[in-house]
Amino acid sequence: MSSFAARCGIHDERREARAQQLSRLIGESGIELVRFVWCDLHGVTRGKTLAAPAALRALREGVGMVSTLMLKDTSDRTAYKVFEPGGAAQLPGFEFASNLILLPDLSTFRQLPWSPATAWLQCQPWFQDGTPVEYDTRRVLQAALRQLGDAGFAMKCGLEIEFHIYKIVDTHAQLDPAQADWPGQPPNVAMIHPGYNLLTESWFDMAEAALRIVKDTAQALGLPLMSLEIELGPSQVEAVFDATDALTAADNMVLFRNGVKQALRRAGYHATFMCRPPFPNIMSSGWHLHQSLVDAKTGVNAFMRESPSHGAGREDAAHSLTTVGEQYLAGLLQHARAAAVFCTPTANGYGRYRPNALAPQSVLWGRDNRGAMLRVIGECADAATRIENRVGEPAANPYLYMASQIHSGLDGIRRQLKAPPATQAPYAATNDKLPTSLAEALDALRGDDVMADAFGERFIRYFTHIKQAEATRLDDAKDKDDFQRREYFSRI
Incomplete structure (x- = not known):
């Protein structure tokens, strides 16, 4: 079965080669934790930290993220009433705090100098059906x-x-x-x-x-x-x-x-x-x-x-x-x-x-x-x-x-x-x-x-x-x- 990254249309031979390279690097460098990070609307980094074995799988399958993280104001309050009928009518795919998937840009891999045995990858969100989330601000600049x-x-x-x-x-x-x-x-x-x-x-x-x-x-x-x-x-x-x-x-x-x-x-x-x-x-x-x-x-x-x-x-x-x-x-x-x-x-x-x-x-x-x-x-x-x-x-x-x-x-x-x-x-x-x-x-x-x-x-x-x-x-x-x-x- 193809990976989630492949179903999104971004996983080609070049990305697979990079994923294999990172897998070796993570193992050889003694990296214990990998932060899968996304930049929110306010420029703040959010995400999940995975143990190395789970991180290797996430290079191709991504990491789940609650969709309300994209609906927060600067106080971290959700600005849309996602649990009320019609509360997220203008945002299909965000109803009921459903899940999004973070896929990493493998070119962003870094080892963090202040956190021992920790690596970092910048990600972008996708809907579970493999379509990109247009409200992601990095995608806005890319467009x-x-x-x-x-x-x-x-x-x-x-x-x-x-x-x-x-x-x-x-x-x-x-x-x-x-x-x-x-x-x-x-x-x-x-x-x-x-x-x-x-x-x-x-x-x-x-x-x-x-x-x-x-x-x-x-x-x-x-x-x-x-x-x-x-x-x-x-x-x-x-x-x-x-x-x-x-x-x-x-x-x-x-x-x-x-x-x-x-x-x-x-x-x-x-x-x-x-x-x-x-x-x-x-x-x-x-x-x-x-x-x-x-x-x-x-x-x-x-x-x-x-x-x-x-x-x-x-x-x-x-x-x-x-x-x-x-x-x-x-x-x-x-x-x-x-x-x-x-x-x-x-x-x-x-x-x-x-x-x-x-x-x-x-x-x-x-x-x-x-x-x-x-x-x-x-x-x-x-x-x-x-x-x-x-x-x-x-x-x-x-x-x-x-x-x-x-x-x-x-x-x-x-x-x-x-x-x-x-x-x-x-x-x-x-x-x-x-x-x-x-x-x-x-x-x-x-x-x-x-x-x-x-x-x-x-x-x-x-x-x-x-x-x-x-x-x-x-x-x-x-x-x-x-x-x-x-x-x-x-x-x-």
Whole structure:
């Protein structure tokens, strides 16, 4: 009888050879446990850990997963009433918390540097009849990349991620059974550096023990880490990664974020990718996504211009971007408000959009302007010419963040949109503003027909339904600070 992977149409001779190779590796390396992991809607890794003998079978047969894991909001509450008649009518296959099957991408196999004799495989969900689950966010990005490929392009992305690391003082409140709640308390923490001394070497030295764990973890996982830096805020740091293809970059973000949290936790630290941790006098963290298109056949940067367009001034996109680059830029601007909820998916993240804070507030672009939402980097004949989107928060699901950029940019290319002049005043009161709340961002997405068509109306309904549950609970919360402390700081 054929394996489940074969019935799904993905198990060919090449995959079988890889499965046999991994079987030998698991046996020869003394691996005892294998984590079969899936990235959920909120960018959190979930899954099951199998003993080595069971893991060998799961390479071909997969691992069962309760389908409600795909229906959770950020509190881990199921946002659909799956046990009520019609409660999951819009989601066939999810009724009554039925099972899905996780099948691993065998190319993602890694041994975890912080967990002895433990390996890791990234998976994607399938229905039991062998059809793919379209709501899986990795599939959403894969579908967007196929559309991009049909247009003759591929995408490269570089990651620039700000986050906070704290030293755990005690976990009494978090682990005291008498204080258990849903969601629970975070640990009590202290800072690893006092902040407000950007890039200072002495603060790096103070934080080096934690940052070495970050470095060692990233490199042991094979991630293209370039630098670790002290950011402006207290206990805030930044990691910068070299550019890769978009799917690899998204996978790397998932692996980095969750791996770093686990490795630091074992050493007595609490890392959070929450945008604005629940303390006074902190600085918001952003995730700046550097992106460019390349010719799918030649790999040549499709944004790079050899010389400025005739008559173009430095305020014009055509001064350093090709026609395709300008059209892509214009598409990002056209759909910026609708895409905001994919770039900043938590209610907490909208506190970052404020003037004169090295964070965007308005829908505009600038030439090497860190106050603008979109920063065009590179002069003529620069092979690294790219667009940096500064709107994202580090908690964003990377697959949805990148897919939103592709769909926005492709619309600009298809409609041959022209970008406005570069801003000289990114915080002017008259500028078209980004959404200021999760609820406003959801409304902007619902009102954008192009994005609904690109992502698919069923996915948009699914996504907005779950995110609306989060927004509604925040609105109803008596203590909104405590809501964010438990829901975001404790978990993200």
